[in-house]
Amino acid sequence: MSKFLTNDELQGVISDLKETYRVMSPMYERMGGRFAHTDNLIYDEIESFSDIVWKEKSHFSPKEVVFPITETLFWLDGNELRESKVDPRPVVLFLRACDINALKSLDHMFLKNGGNEDFYYKRLREKLKLVLIECESSFENCFCVSMNANTTTNFAASIRFSSGGGADVVTQDEAFAKYLAEVGIESNHKTGFVQENHVKVRTPDQICGDPIKVREILTGNPVWNEYDSRCIGCGRCTTSCPTCSCYSVFDVVYNQEAKVGERRRQHASCMTGNFTDMAGGHQFRQKTGERLRYRALHKVNDFKARQGEHHMCVGCGRCDDRCPHYISFSNIINKMSDQIELTLKNEAENVPV
Ligand code: SF4
Ligand code: SF4
Known part of the structure; x- marks a missing residue:
């Protein structure tokens, strides 16, 4: 109809x-x-x-x-646990x-x-x-x-x-x-879709079919260095992303004596400083360029390598829209692919790196 x-x-x-x-x-x-x-x-x-x-x-x-930004999972009242309602x-x-x-x-x-x-x-x-x-x-x-x-x-x-x-x-x-x-x-209207964007990207798998090789080339690659200073680790890009799904779980205690409170989960961001905090104060990715590398590889390499069908990024461009430092994720994807292409070319020609 x-x-x-x-x-x-x-x-x-x-x-x-x-x-x-x-x-x-x-x-x-x-x-x-x-x-x-x-x-x-x-x-x-x-x-x-x-x-x-x-x-x-x-x-x-x-x-x-x-997946609400903040969500109560259950309530605690003394020895009773009550599931939250929607x-x-x-x-x-x-x-x-x-x-x-x-x-x-x-x-x-x-x-x-x-x-x-x-x-x-x-x-x-x-x-x-x-x-x-x-x-x-x-x-x-x-x-x-x-x-x-x-x-x-x-x-x-x-x-x-x-x-x-x-x-x-x-x-x-x-x-x-x-x-x-x-x-x-x-009416005779048929459902239609956008067929062209002004912004175009080449994803790494279009250059190299081996996601492990892609990760090898891009881990430690100098392409990320500029983002150590440009990216402020605010996490705006992940908050607006329709596919970011990380969260933290924490308890809110109303009354410690009466054991009253709730357990909540809340969106978390791999771009913020405390995301990889471990006991003893260790952090896996201290530099923001390293966090950006982790996020970018997850969105256009690692997720598809595990899930098998499609990339996590859908190209909505919201991360570009929201970044206060005008960091463009589409530019990052193209830079990743350029680096892979260059490395593979150098390897084929035996050019020392
Ligand atoms: S362009 Fe990709 S990474 Fe950026 S917000 Fe949209 S889906 Fe997420
Ligand atoms: S929105 Fe921009 S500055 Fe903020 S964490 Fe994401 S890339 Fe970095």
């Missing part, structure tokens, strides 16, 4: 959906931006159709719907193709990695019904096409907003189709 709906009709559909679902999409957090008097663009539950922000790329990703309603989630592909990596990390399923992720993930927001064109810093993350079939419906108002909605999903039965006019 493909239909064109006016803004008023879309508002009616959203209202009807909200009787059953939590409807979540990119929306403004007013005055929550990183500079004074600017808005933040986050994922949250919307009240009306007009809350959906589709003309801009969101600053934060939809991963927070299934909103029981299913969720309709509006998101873009790259972010749908990012969910594949989160699913792997939380549901398959190590052979264990993460209970807390699973209970939120199972609630999702995905609505693809079609991208009118590529945003600044996007390189989803190079990462094969610009297309997807994993959605219950797609929506293409029109700058003149209204939107084309396409669905084969029975649960959604009933919301469209009485509204809109039939």
Whole structure:
């Protein structure tokens, strides 16, 4: 089914959906931006159709719907342990193709990695019904096409907003189709995807098929040295990344005598200083260039080498958008590939390094 709906009709559909679902999409957090008097663009539950922000790329990703920044796992009260609760309603989630592909990596990390399923992720993930927001064109810093993350079939419906108002909605999903039965006019619209980005990358596996060799070449490579001073280890890049899945677990004690408190988990970042802290004060990666190397190799080499199907990075470009020191991850990927190419060429020609 493909239909064109006016803004008023879309508002009616959203209202009807909200009787059953939590409807979540990119929306403004007013005055929550990183500079004074600017808005933040986050994922949250919307009240009306007009809350959906589709003309801009969101600053934060939809991963927070299934992996909140801070999450209570359970409560402790004396000798009693109570599991935390989540909103029981299913969720309709509006998101873009790259972010749908990012969910594949989160699913792997939380549901398959190590052979264990993460209970807390699973209970939120199972609630999702995905609505693809079609991208009118590529945003600044996007390189989803190079990462094969610009297309997807994993959605219950797609929506293409029109700058003149209204939107084309396409669905084969029975649960959604009933919301469209009485509204809109039939259209010939087919779900479309961005086919080209201004930014393009070559991933290391396009140069060398051996991920161990890639790691050997890039570990200790001088290409990372400039980031020891440029990168300040703030972790903004990982917070906004739709595929970063690391977290820390800690206990909050309300009353030590009565043993009352809660256990929480909270996003952690491999770019910040304490990520690899060990007993005795040892840190594995003290320099920020080393942390960047670790993160970059994980995103475009190591994850795929273990998981076998796709890279962790989907090319959303949010890390580039957010970095306060204008460090570009797409540039880093291309530099990595250039270094591998150069090393392999030198090895073939027996040039001493
Ligand atoms: S590494 Fe950067 S470009 Fe890649 S998915 Fe994460 S935020 Fe997006
Ligand atoms: S790359 Fe940029 S955003 Fe990431 S930790 Fe370094 S300075 Fe912060």
